């Protein structure tokens with residue numbers, strides 16, 4: 001098997017890569033980071049130790065960073081539909097949306113979740129308030145953007161939607177999207193109904209009890 005993915009089935013950034021792998025039906029060997037041996041291998045391969053990390057023995061070797069992995073898969077293991085569109089302007093829009101989902105929604109979710117893992121005496125109250133304010137701003141912006149749209153950029157499902165799915169999945173858990181953002185809520189529901197996304201979400205179900213602070217009994 002050429003592709004090995006170091007991942008965890010409950011990890012949001014890993015879903016971002018699992019989604020296009022499932023969309024394309026690309027085979028890979030999974031190294032579950034629950035296993036200490038796999039976690040140690042990951043640290044040797046990529047000392048930053050954030051995951052997912054992809055290893056392609058016959059190709060690029062080790063690749064970290066979900067967006068880069070998705071783009072690599074698109075180039076070297078293409079599925080029936082590209083995650084990065086051929087048109088240069090549309091591709092730029094997809095990359096921009098990918099950055100917005102990662103930097104302002106996903107990062108805010110991580111700030112809130114990681115804070116729950118801290119010693120209560122060392123919690124970052126201001127940082128969490130800022131993350132929640134950023135999510136409110138991002139929801140309002142995205143709600144206007146998604147009016148009349150099916151997917152985040154263009155007519156097709158792309159890298160931008162791979163970024164949106166895990167970000168919005170967990171964002172709604174820690175900072176509910178609410179009825180005042182109906183287009184974001186409908187977009188999240190559309191994402192979760194997509195078979196590749198549902199498969200990634202299902203993979204994480206056995207781990208739900210471990211969600212810091214507890215997760216809601218839905219989705």
Ligand SMILES: N[C@@H](CCC(=O)N[C@@H](CS)C(=O)NCC(=O)O)C(=O)O
Pocket residue numbers: 011012013014049050051052064065066067
């Ligand atoms: N910028 C990275 C972020 C990856 C990331 O934050 N992954 C989380 C799991 S969802 C992680 O590695 N968490 C472990 C940690 O923070 O130690 C990417 O796009 O792949």
